[in-house]
Amino acid sequence: MSLDPRLRAALLDRLTAMADDELILGHRDSEWTGHAPILEEDIALANIAQDEIGHALLWLEARRQLDGSDPDVLAYSRPAGAWRNARLLELPRGDWAFTMLRQYLFDVYEAELLTRLKRSSHVPLAEGATKAALEEVFHLRHSSLWLRRLALGTDESRRRLEAALARAWPYLPQLWQPLAGDAELAGAGIVPDLAEVGDAAGGRIATALKELDLQTPDTPPNPGGRERHTEELVTLLIDMQSVTRADPAAESW
Amino acid sequence: MRPVRRRAGGSRDGAASAGGGTAAAPLTPERVWAALAQVEDPEMPVVSIVDLGMVRAVEVDGGAVRVDVTPTFAGCPAFQAIRDAVATRVRGLGATAVTVRRVLSPAWSSDDMSDAARAKLRAFGLAPPDPHGGLLLPALEAPVACPRCGSLDTELTSAFGSALCREIYTCRACREPFERLKPL
Numbered sequence: 001m002s003l004d005p006r007l008r009a010a011l012l013d014r015l016t017a018m019a020d021d022e023l024i025l026g027h028r029d030s031e032w033t034g035h036a037p038i039l040e041e042d043i044a045l046a047n048i049a050q051d052e053i054g055h056a057l058l059w060l061e062a063r064r065q066l067d068g069s070d071p072d073v074l075a076y077s078r079p080a081g082a083w084r085n086a087r088l089l090e091l092p093r094g095d096w097a098f099t100m101l102r103q104y105l106f107d108v109y110e111a112e113l114l115t116r117l118k119r120s121s122h123v124p125l126a127e128g129a130t131k132a133a134l135e136e137v138f139h140l141r142h143s144s145l146w147l148r149r150l151a152l153g154t155d156e157s158r159r160r161l162e163a164a165l166a167r168a169w170p171y172l173p174q175l176w177q178p179l180a181g182d183a184e185l186a187g188a189g190i191v192p193d194l195a196e197v198g199d200a201a202g203g204r205i206a207t208a209l210k211e212l213d214l215q216t217p218d219t220p221p222n223p224g225g226r227e228r229h230t231e232e233l234v235t236l237l238i239d240m241q242s243v244t245r246a247d248p249a250a251e252s253w
Numbered sequence: 254m255r256p257v258r259r260r261a262g263g264s265r266d267g268a269a270s271a272g273g274g275t276a277a278a279p280l281t282p283e284r285v286w287a288a289l290a291q292v293e294d295p296e297m298p299v300v301s302i303v304d305l306g307m308v309r310a311v312e313v314d315g316g317a318v319r320v321d322v323t324p325t326f327a328g329c330p331a332f333q334a335i336r337d338a339v340a341t342r343v344r345g346l347g348a349t350a351v352t353v354r355r356v357l358s359p360a361w362s363s364d365d366m367s368d369a370a371r372a373k374l375r376a377f378g379l380a381p382p383d384p385h386g387g388l389l390l391p392a393l394e395a396p397v398a399c400p401r402c403g404s405l406d407t408e409l410t411s412a413f414g415s416a417l418c419r420e421i422y423t424c425r426a427c428r429e430p431f432e433r434l435k436p437l
Contacts, residue, residue, distance in 0.1 A: 040421070044413035051417060054328020058357070127358040131327055134360060134437050137389060138412050 003066075007188055010181020011122065012066055013084070014191055016074075017179060017226055019059035020085035023075055024233070025106055026052030027240050028093050037096055044142060048103065051135050058128035065124060076244035080234045084226040088171035090233040097150050097160035102168055104143035105205060109175045111140055112200040116192035125190065144208070151212035162214065169217040176201060179226065280348060285311045285318055288342045295331045296416045297434075299377040302335060306365025309356050316349035321356045325437070326417040362387070363436045374434060375400045380422065382436035392436040399424035400431055407431075 003011065029049035036042035060071035089106065093099050114136060117129035150161040176198035185191040209216055243250055278284065289311070290303040302308055302322065309321040320339055324332045336353045343351045363382040371381035380400045385392035396405040404426035411421040412435075419432045 040411040040413075043415070043421075044411055047413040047417055050328045050330070051326065052328075054324075054326060054417075058327055061355075123358075127360070131357050131360040134362075134389065135326060135417075137393075138435070141393075142412055 006181070007184060007190070008066060010179070010185050011190060012063060013179050013181055014185060015059045015063040015066070015125075017084040017086075019056045019063065019074075020083050020226075021089055021106070021175075022052045022056035022059065024083070024085040024236065025089040025102075026050070026056060027236060028089065028091075029099070029103070031093050032099065045099075048139055048142070051139065055128075055132045055135070058132060062122075062124035062128060076241050077248075080229060080237055081227075083229065083233060083237075085233075086171065086174045086177075086226060087222065087224075087228070087230055088168060088174065090230060090236055091167070091171070092232055094164065094167070095160055097157065098164040098167060100143055100146035100150065101161060101164040103139070104147045105168060105172055106175070107136060107140040107143045108204050108208075109197070109201040110136055112197045112204070113176075113192070116197060119189075120191065121189040147208060148212065151214060165209075165214065166217050166219070170219045170222040172205075173198065173202075173221045174224075174226070177225065278347075280313050280316060280318065280346060282311045282313050284346055285313060285320070285343055285348075288346055289320065289339060292335065292338045292342055294325075295334050296418070297374065297377070297379065299373045300366075300370045302339070304367050304370035304373070306367070306370075307335075307361060309359075316347070317352075318343050318346075318348040318350070319352045319354065321354045323356050323359075323361045325361050327357075329417055331416075361437065363434060378431060379419070380431055380433035382434050385436050389436060397422055397433055399427060399429065401429050402427040 026049045029045050029052065033042065033046045033049070036045055056075070057071060060069075060074060063069055063074075064071060088102060091098075091102070111133070114129045114133040118126055118133065120126040120129065147161075150157045152158075176194050178194040182191060182194055186193050206216060286303065286308070289308050290301045292302050294300060294302055294305060294307075297305075305325065307322050307325065309323050310319075311321075312319040320343065322332075322335065322339060332355070336355070339353050340351045364384045364386065366381065374381040378400050380397055382392065383395065397407050397409075398405055399407050399422075402424060404424055406425040407422045408425065409420065410423050410430065413419075414421045414432045418435055418437075420435055421430060422433055423430045
């Protein structure tokens with residue numbers, strides 16, 4: 001706990017970014033509950049959504065240990081400008097192809113991040129990564145199968161997957177774009193080198209796409225750090241935070 | 254290092270807890286473990302949290318009790334209910350202060366379940382995962398026995414089921430769908 005103040009501030013930023021990624025993706029996934037194409041997939045995605053929200057809690061608990069902040073307040077009372085999720089994750093759920101492709105891209109990134117984060121010198125990070133990595137095995141298997149199914153299914157599924165790729169691609173590198181304090185954290189063995197995570201994840205994604213004979217879009221990355229958002233985040237938060245706004249004292253049941 | 258798991262001492266709950274007079278008995282870790290062996294997982298009401306290996310440690314200091322519990326899955330919505338049930342049970346033993354800590358390490362594994370828990374789950378119609386010794390990926394490919402007819406001629410319908418900890422199978426022999434607790 002006796003981190004120097006600069007490392008502590010950098011770690012707070014990193015934990016917030018990781019928690020916000022999980023929570024926003026979990027919320028977007030949860031929007032399919034009751035609307036997925038078939039019952040098994042409805043159940044599967046509801047499970048994945050709940051897992052992601054559980055992983056957000058791992059990181060928010062780690063943050064609470066550092067600065068005493070309440071996870072519920074951060075999730076349900078924070079204005080859009082204070083969120084630090086990657087923009088890919090706040091984009092509307094789109095069609096099934098976009099939802100599954102986005103899940104796949106995030107699952108690959110997360111697998112590469114968590115496997116390195118298990119060795120973090122900061123115990124709550126190492127413990128959280130170990131826990132989440134086990135559960136993520138099921139996610140990546142599921143979303144990888146969907147990538148194949150969509151690519152090799154029908155003309156329509158392939159067309160939808162290609163459109164989803166074009167939509168997601170500019171936002172992908174932001175997942176592993178380092179925060180200002182990440183280099184210092186990496187130097188202290190607290191987080192892995194994000195460039196290494198990005199190389200590994202990007203390489204894995206490129207190999208999978210090539211195997212399915214899918215073109216990698218050549219669109220340039222969407223610029224800006226995690227403080228920048230689309231207006232889609234605002235509408236997402238209006239929905240996600242509506243219960244708290246209606247009843248600030250609402251509790252879990 | 255993993256704390257030693259203690260087994261509950263049989264099914265004598267009715268008389269012992271309802272009969273009064275037990276509150277005067279000194280608070281010991283053994284009594285706390287025995288009480289925790291009565292706390293069910295609300296999503297699998299045939300096994301206790303001790304059977305499942307979710308209780309990591311018990312510490313008794315005078316009237317104060319600390320219980321360390323680990324979630325099966327990080328996002329398990331039953332965890333809060335389990336936490337409340339633990340506190341209520343331990344307070345029922347006469348503890349003056351109860352702390353229930355959510356601990357993450359060592360992360361819960363399906364290998365932490367007792368063999369008795371596996372048998373109870375099977376009888377309940379929920380296929381238990383076989384011990385895998387940490388080799389999760391091979392465990393996901395291994396054949397799964399139908400909890401109703403015992404056939405190994407089963408197939409995975411979906412890797413996700415009615416709770417975070419379950420997946421859905423179908424038995425080709427007896428044609429019944431069933432759920433399995435995920436190996437983790």
